Amino acid sequence: MEEPQRRALRRGRARLVAALRVEPLWDPLERRGIFTRTMLEELQSAGSRGDQARQLIIDLETRGKQAFPVFLSILRDTGQADLADMLIQECESPPAPPQLLDLRPVELELQGEKQHKSQCFGQTPARGVAAGIPLARGNSLLTGTCPCQVYELKADPCGHCLILNNVNFSRDSFLSTRVGSDMDCEKLERRFRALHFDVLTRRDLKAQEMVLELQKLARRDHSTLDCCIVVILSHGCQTSHIQFPGGIYGTDGKPIPIEKIVNYFNGSNCPSLRGKPKLFFIQACGGEERDRGFIVDSSSPEDEAPGVSLESDAIPFQAPSGNVDEPDAIACLPTPSDILVSYSTFPGFVSWREASGSWYVETLDSVLERYACSEDLLNMLLRVANAVSAKGRYKQIPGCFNFLRKKFFFVCD
Structure with a gap:
């Protein structure tokens, strides 16, 4: 246009x-x-x-x-x-002439930050705080950094966690059954409940049904909560995008751009989550490319091909036909602050899954179990990427798009 x-x-x-x-x-x-x-x-x-x-x-x-x-x-x-x-x-009509604006800095303080400001400048952390180790539930998650650089999770539950688990797909979609996905779902249900989230699971939804569930969650009042998590387990594909790559298939074979999913929860569309962390975990392929990796010096037995049957969640990308989504089709989207999207694989590549579950979810669950009480989320995602990248004959590397403004620590008992 x-x-x-x-x-x-x-x-x-x-x-x-x-x-x-x-x-x-x-x-x-x-x-x-x-x-x-x-x-x-x-x-x-x-x-x-x-x-x-x-x-x-x-x-x-x-x-x-x-x-x-x-x-x-x-x-x-x-x-x-x-x-x-x-x-x-x-x-x-001609465009309006540019106006010279009197731009002056404005200090914005989100709820909960004001009382911590003094701790960020010139004052030492509270007594008894070990660097990198969160305190007990109900206290601020004080780390070696100042408290105003850590998201506060004081509510119980911390927030809602919606898991969309698509296993069986319609025959005319030509998408295979996602064996092992139910095990992924059960692991994440247990894990996020243990981390004080109110978990809701929906299984085998068509694309429009997925959209309605996501919109229903985005329209809820989150004002008394501190966080929101969305987990999607499905087949995936490449899509044209501006900010967040990839798409997710409903059971009817219709794709939903991840970018659209994320933006249901941005500051414009979900005011009660403004300034609060919104986390998305996507177990789906970013494309159909298979990564054979490159040779490095390693004696790790994990680099050998596993003796099990592997499946991927990849669906080939087909460019849209007609006069839609052209290169000049630019949308204006709000800045996605306080959002993190964790992908099971690099955009364009497949994401591997076994009968016992996917590499990504299995590793994510294991890392959360071991380190959620002592490390921030980004550090744990680095552990996930490192562990998954060492698996198998075909390679996979998880990654994330991070727009968080602070460190994020889960709440542990």
């Missing part, structure tokens, strides 16, 4: 939200290839008519070069020519 067209949509957004009749738009938008049925169903679940209109205008910017003229045509066909004329007028 051209910049003048994007600018017109933004300038006219207030009027469109107030006056746009969205109901007659859905069928022609699908028929003319601007949105898929799944995308439209998600737009329709956005809330009121005004909420649906607002999200439609935002998403329209990402739908390629033909989206704007087709949208104008549909507006005229549905008796909303006045809105089409308004957008044309806005499109032809």
Whole structure:
């Protein structure tokens, strides 16, 4: 989409939200290839008519070069020519001249940080604190760093943990049964309950059902909680993206971009989680590439091929057809602060799974059991990456996209 067209949509957004009749738009938008049925169903679940209109205008910017003229045509066909004329007028208007802003620093303090500020400057940690070792439950997780650089988890439970576990897929999806995934799910249920999270598991959901569960969690009131965790166990694929790579399949074979999943919980869409850590653990493939690794000096028996049958969660990436998701389709997304997305494998590569469970989840569970009471999350994820990378004939390396502002320690009994 051209910049003048994007600018017109933004300038006219207030009027469109107030006056746009969205109901007659859905069928022609699908028929003319601007949105898929799944995308439209998600737009329709956005809330009121005004909420649906607002999200439609935002998403329209990402739908390629033909989206704007087709949208104008549909507006005229549905008796909303006045809105089409308004957008044309806005499109032809010159951009506003840049304004010189009087930018002054503003000090922002999130809840719980103010009382710790004095401890961060010039004062020694509390007596009896061992560097790197959290105190008992109910106290701040004081480490060698100052308390204001550690997320506080005082609530009990600490927060919600949603696990989406897709094992069986529809026949027409051509996706295999994910043997071992139930064992992964059981391990993580036990682990996060032990770490004081309220765990909810959903099994074998279609893509739209997954979206509804995620939106339901994002719309909950998290104001009395300190954290939120989402775990997804499914087949995966590559997708076009701006921030977070990869996609997750529902049991009907329809993909959901991980980027979209994460952004349900950002500061704009989930205000009660602002400033609080939001953690995502993804056991799925990032693509179909198999990594044979490279030779290093090592006598570790773990580098040998395991004598078990391996499966991957990979599904080949197919570029979208038509005038959608073109390179110039740019979306404006809020800054994803306080978010960490842990991937079971590097983008583009497969993620290995055995009958006893996946390499990633098995290792993550083991590391959490051993180190959650003494190490922060990023350090533990390094341990997971190191352990998984040593396995098997085909190689796998977990990684993460980290937008956390502080160290994160789980709460232990």
